Amino acid sequence: MKKLLMATAATALIAGAASAEDIKMGIILGFTGPIESLTPSMADGAELAMKEVTDSGKLLDGSSVTPVRADSTCIDAAAASAAAERLITADGVKGIMGADCSGVTGAILNNVALANGVVMISPSATSPGLSHNNNEDNGLFFRTAPSDARQGVVMTEVLIEEGIKEVAVTYTNNDYGKGLADAFQAAYEAAGGTVTINAAHEDGKADYSAEVGALAAAGGDRLVVAGYVDQGGSGIVRAAIDSGAFDTFHFPDGMIGAKLEENFGDEIEGSTGQHPGTDSPGAAKFEELVGGAFDATSPFTPESYDAAALMMLAMQAAGSSDPAEYKGKVMDVANAPGEQIFPGELAKALDIIAGGGDIDYVGATAVELIGPGESAGNYRQIVIDGGAITTAKYR
Secondary structure: OHHHHHHHHHHHHHHHHHHOOEEEEEEEEOOOOOOOOOHHHHHHHHHHHHHHHHHHOOOOOOOEEEEEEEEOOOOOHHHHHHHHHHHHHOOOOOOEEEOOOHHHHHHHHHHHHHHHOOOEEEOOOOOHHHOHHHOOOOOOEEEOOEOHHHHHHHHHHHHHHOOOOEEEEEEEOOHHHHHHHHHHHHHHHHOOOEEEEEEEEOOOOOOOHHHHHHHHHHOOOEEEEEOOOOOHHHHHHHHHHHHOOOOOEEEOHHHOOHHHHHHHHHHHOOOEEEEEOOOOHHHHHHHHHHOOOOOOOOOOHHHHHHHHHHHHHHHHHHOOOOHHHHHHHHHHHHOOOOEEEOOOOHHHHHHHHHOOOOEEEOOOOOOOEEOOOEEOOOEEEEEEEOOEEEEEEEO
16 A cells, blocks of 8 residues: 555656746737837846745746747837747747837737737736727737826826916827827816817927927926937937927827936926836735846836736636637736735645635736726826926825
């Protein structure tokens, strides 16, 4: 009997070893293009979660997770779709952390992920058009950043509280820019504000004096720039400052990053803005975990850690790395009931799930998925003080 038990245990060990796999996970972000200064730390955040899970040895009988990076370009839908196709067909990824910008995210979802049945969790695609009720996604698409329908309301609250009752708006001419500008205008006008002009700008131009001329002619107490910090958004700000058209601005998430300080410093003193962010206990724990290895507070970096973590925890809950199996578990691991899980606690979470328990993944950004698949959303309100991006408060 003892021999039989030992043989059975050995068989079980071999079976366990055999079922361990090297799970490839795609990270598709705009490593080139208009947000290229934001994406390195986003990728680092996702890869930190993958390393934490791999090092624990607790995912699906000791499976490891290997990241595979690809360039979304942020703006070229065809290039982004081709990159995603390669990730799935050549690299065999079981999920995609990304994409980043809304237009390429929608293109990858509709052209590639749906056809191949691959889960996507975006840390930063915020267009209201990606909401489940606007987009049939077969339960494959989630995001850890809130929709710009919510950001439009938050922007309105910030500006009205600042006493700004009249603004000019310029937006980058794509899904993200237009979606945000429209959401903001609806919320701001409903709150009694006036939008004097709501005009698109194209990225990649050397000179934005014509655009700024039209914005200046319309007037306003502040210029809202719904653009990209590495692209036309900064071009607009430079032309507005140089011509004296505007000296204070309001910056949504695509404009907030270290480059904003580098480019303008105290020239934009007193300007305001917001990006997804939270002062929850998880945010501090994430900074501690990163330990200065990269910028843990850079926009969408904590959301990237959370996006990758959710995918791996869902795999554990499903007992499979097959997207068809684990897509139905993402909402379960993200929300109550269950034990709250913070950054650095992924091994604990994997143990609880393996033991049949429930988790409520709070993560670095106080994750709460509504929807299906939508982030409820928290925002960090910023002000430029002494030429630096500083936190005014959280909403």
